Amino acid sequence: xxxxxxxxxxxxxxxxxxxxxxxxxxxxxxxxxxxxxxxxxxxxxxxxxxxxxxxxxxxxxxxxxxxxxxxxxxxxxxxxxxxxxxxxxxxxxxxxxxxxxxxxxxxxxxxxxxxxxxxxxxxxxxxxxxxxxxxxxxxxxxxxxxxxxxxxxxxxxxxxxxxxxxxxxxxxxxxxxxxxxxxxxxxxxxxxxxxxxxxxxxxxxxxxxxxxxxxxxxxxxxxxxxxxxxxxxxxxxxxxxxxxxxxxxxxxxx
Amino acid sequence: xxxxxxxxxxxxxxxxxxxxxxxxxxxxxxxxxxxxxxxxxxxxxxxxxxxxxxxxxxxxxxxxxxxxxxxxxxxxxxxxxxxxxxxxxxxxxxxxxxxxxxxxxxxxxxxxxxxxxxxxxxxxxxxxxxxxxxxxxxxxxxxxxxxxxxxxxxxxxxxxxxxxxxxxxxxxxxxxxxxxxxxxxxxxxxxxxxxxxxxxxxxxxxxxxxxxxxxxxxxxxxxxxxxxxxxxxxxxxxxxxxxxxxxxxxxxxxxxx
Numbered sequence: 001x002x003x004x005x006x007x008x009x010x011x012x013x014x015x016x017x018x019x020x021x022x023x024x025x026x027x028x029x030x031x032x033x034x035x036x037x038x039x040x041x042x043x044x045x046x047x048x049x050x051x052x053x054x055x056x057x058x059x060x061x062x063x064x065x066x067x068x069x070x071x072x073x074x075x076x077x078x079x080x081x082x083x084x085x086x087x088x089x090x091x092x093x094x095x096x097x098x099x100x101x102x103x104x105x106x107x108x109x110x111x112x113x114x115x116x117x118x119x120x121x122x123x124x125x126x127x128x129x130x131x132x133x134x135x136x137x138x139x140x141x142x143x144x145x146x147x148x149x150x151x152x153x154x155x156x157x158x159x160x161x162x163x164x165x166x167x168x169x170x171x172x173x174x175x176x177x178x179x180x181x182x183x184x185x186x187x188x189x190x191x192x193x194x195x196x197x198x199x200x201x202x203x204x205x206x207x208x209x210x211x212x213x214x215x216x217x218x219x220x221x222x223x224x225x226x227x228x229x230x231x232x233x234x235x236x237x238x239x240x241x242x243x244x245x246x247x248x249x250x251x252x253x254x
Numbered sequence: 255x256x257x258x259x260x261x262x263x264x265x266x267x268x269x270x271x272x273x274x275x276x277x278x279x280x281x282x283x284x285x286x287x288x289x290x291x292x293x294x295x296x297x298x299x300x301x302x303x304x305x306x307x308x309x310x311x312x313x314x315x316x317x318x319x320x321x322x323x324x325x326x327x328x329x330x331x332x333x334x335x336x337x338x339x340x341x342x343x344x345x346x347x348x349x350x351x352x353x354x355x356x357x358x359x360x361x362x363x364x365x366x367x368x369x370x371x372x373x374x375x376x377x378x379x380x381x382x383x384x385x386x387x388x389x390x391x392x393x394x395x396x397x398x399x400x401x402x403x404x405x406x407x408x409x410x411x412x413x414x415x416x417x418x419x420x421x422x423x424x425x426x427x428x429x430x431x432x433x434x435x436x437x438x439x440x441x442x443x444x445x446x447x448x449x450x451x452x453x454x455x456x457x458x459x460x461x462x463x464x465x466x467x468x469x470x471x472x473x474x475x476x477x478x479x480x481x482x483x484x485x486x487x488x489x490x491x492x493x494x495x496x497x498x499x500x501x502x503x504x505x506x507x508x509x510x511x
Binding site for chain 2: 071072074075098136137154155156157161164165167168169170189192193
């Protein structure tokens with residue numbers, strides 16, 4: 001009996017120690033401004049980084065931001081190298097087979113950008129036979145495949161590489177998140193070459209229910225903490241305050 | 255085969271190898287294989303032709319670079335040496351990106367390029383990959399060929415000259431074949447290296463077999479099986495290259511003076 005009590009005490013002691021270990025929040029190692037990008041000193045900054053800090057503060061967790069290559073981010077989560085993903089990852093049925101998601105923390109429209117004066121519209125008829133660039137294995141790739149079957153799809157490791165080819169004229173259009181495209185349109189190259197031709201028709205089955213925190217399946221304790229923290233910063237105004245720093249309008253969606 | 259299997263350790267090792275292959279087949283998840291077979295085959299095809307085409311083109315350049323360094327006048331030898339040094343001194347990935355994204359950033363400055371007859375080629379990614387990989391082969395093999403040309407005994411060339419053989423004929427019939435013969439084992443190894451450099455082209459949106467394996471991982475979230483497939487594909491291709499060069503070496507007559 002005494003032994004069991006001792007073991008229990010030890011387990012409790014270690015249990016507390018384990019709780020104190022920082023929650024490793026994975027972000028994509030590829031810069032995705034204005035959400036997350038390293039500054040000259042290598043510190044990650046951006047809207048999502050601020051939100052991570054705010055959420056962790058609200059949940060009273062110690063968090064450690066851990067950059068992981070986008071393509072390996074889900075295996076890193078399931079493999080235990082990180083504990084949560086906050087890398088603008090859309091909630092999709094396909095991903096929910098493998099990981100869990102918290103409630104969404106933002107949801108932005110999907111838009112298409114094309115060369116200035118191209119006269120293109122974000123419709124299948126107008127983009128027929130045109131080359132559309134997207135980041136590989138994203139909702140945008142799935143959307144182009146499903147909705148623009150007669151367009152040629154070109155995939156890139158990063159959205160930025162796609163934009164570079166758009167500026168070079170190698171592709172006719174790029175589909176991405178409105179925010180990624182706004183950031184590109186704010187650059188000199190973007191201003192010189194391109195214009196936003198509009199948002200694509202919605203398809204929640206592909207475009208998802210917004211961006212949530214990716215979590216290991218069954219990690220409900222952490223999920224509840226994140227959900228509560230997201231709710232809290234939405235209610236106490238922290239969320240809007242951070243958004244104002246980076247965007248002209250709300251990106252939370254409906 | 256009976257002789258080969260007689261020692262006990264060989265039989266044990268064979269059993270272990272079969273057990274590993276068997277467990278890979280039965281325990282791992284290969285469901286995705288049939289669905290992705292067409293893209294896998296097209297990926298293998300791209301890797302194969304990239305290796306062959308850039309190796310052949312590169313070797314042609316390498317012979318020129320080698321001879322320029324071994325026997326050319328200073329104004330040819332020096333640029334050839336500089337070229338080899340620059341190519342060998344910078345990462346292939348950097349060269350590839352400088353060509354693809356670097357040149358790409360000039361296109362908006364000269365919109366007329368997009369109207370030219372070259373545009374259908376310039377807008378694609380593979381010409382940049384071929385160019386970068388060829389330049390790389392030329393740089394490395396240029397040095398190899400320089401050594402090979404220098405290694406051919408000078409007396410043979412003098413003898414050819416003494417017999418009144420024209421310079422180009424002497425080059426074609428005596429100098430080049432012997433240099434190639436000397437360099438052949440090295441070139442075989444370098445071809446395997448070249449094949450293993452091709453995955454870099456996946457970074458400029460070309461779906462070679464490496465790009466395909468990555469995309470399978472991204473789509474299905476299966477990590478190990480596509481990588482194992484990749485290992486098997488590259489090992490098989492390396493084996494074919496090695497066998498090809500062994501055959502080539504056995505075909506070449508080994509008559510030396």
